[in-house]
Amino acid sequence: xxxxxxxxxxxxxxxxxxxxxxxxxxxxxxxxxxxxxxxxxxxxxxxxxxxxxxxxxxxxxxxxxxxxxxxxxxxxxxxxxxxxxxxxxxxxxxxxxxxxxxxxxxxxxxxxxxxxxxxxxxxxxxxxxxxxxxxxxxxxxxxxxxxxxxxxxxxxxxxxxxxxxxxxxxxxxxx
Numbered sequence: 001x002x003x004x005x006x007x008x009x010x011x012x013x014x015x016x017x018x019x020x021x022x023x024x025x026x027x028x029x030x031x032x033x034x035x036x037x038x039x040x041x042x043x044x045x046x047x048x049x050x051x052x053x054x055x056x057x058x059x060x061x062x063x064x065x066x067x068x069x070x071x072x073x074x075x076x077x078x079x080x081x082x083x084x085x086x087x088x089x090x091x092x093x094x095x096x097x098x099x100x101x102x103x104x105x106x107x108x109x110x111x112x113x114x115x116x117x118x119x120x121x122x123x124x125x126x127x128x129x130x131x132x133x134x135x136x137x138x139x140x141x142x143x144x145x146x147x148x149x150x151x152x153x154x155x156x157x158x159x160x161x162x163x164x165x166x167x168x169x170x171x172x173x174x175x
Contacts, residue, residue: 003039004170006032007148021148021172023119027061036169037065040117040145043167044070049115049142051108053077055101055130059118062147066117075107075114077130088136092129094122101129108137116141120148121166122174124155131164143167150174 006026013020027033040062053075054063060076067074080089080100087102108114114134121127121144131141141164149156149168152175159166 001032001035003032003036003147004172007170007172009172017175019173019175021120021150023058023061023147026147036062036147037069039169040066040147041069043145043169044115044143046167047113047115047143047165049113051075051112051114051139053103053108053114053116053130053134055116055118055126056082058120062119063117072115075103077101077103077116077133088133090129090132090136092125094125099126101126101133103133103137105137108134108139110138112137112139113142114139116144118144118146120150121146121155121159121168122150122153124153124158127155127159128162131159131162145169148172 008022008025010020051073052063052067054060056078086105089102091100116130134141143165145167148170151171152173156166
């Protein structure tokens with residue numbers, strides 16, 4: 001099954017000049033969604049990890065299913081002021097703005113190796129912030145798995161240059 005066929009492209013969303021790659025058309029098809037989860041599971045076998053983290057919010061869709069199937073704890077990396085207990089915070093740049101993500105301070109410890117799953121990587125700012133959250137929590141990043149890599153925006157390559165392991169299921173141009 002070619003998962004690329006299940007991704008809808010929407011021009012000029014959320015602002016002019018952005019070509020948005022929409023996963024809702026993938027997850028609404030039960031076979032495509034199952035195949036996506038199976039591909040993530042297959043690629044995750046390459047890595048040794050104790051926990052799975054995902055970036056809000058579309059990453060939660062994939063990571064929670066993988067977490068359930070692998071019986072590994074699931075850690076949510078959330079937007080600012082969405083977590084109720086004490087947090088670590090990281091500010092970062094997006095291709096169209098700035099943002100902050102946070103993790104509960106008690107979610108990740110020094111013995112944890114974390115697989116980070118997200119729906120898409122573009123410039124890599126969010127992914128790098130996620131890695132920093134794991135690291136300031138004293139954990140180690142085992143790897144990243146992205147459903148979509150916007151290869152011409154360089155995020156995946158940047159992570160690899162910074163010695164992170166990266167797997168991408170689908171490659172699309174970002175423009």
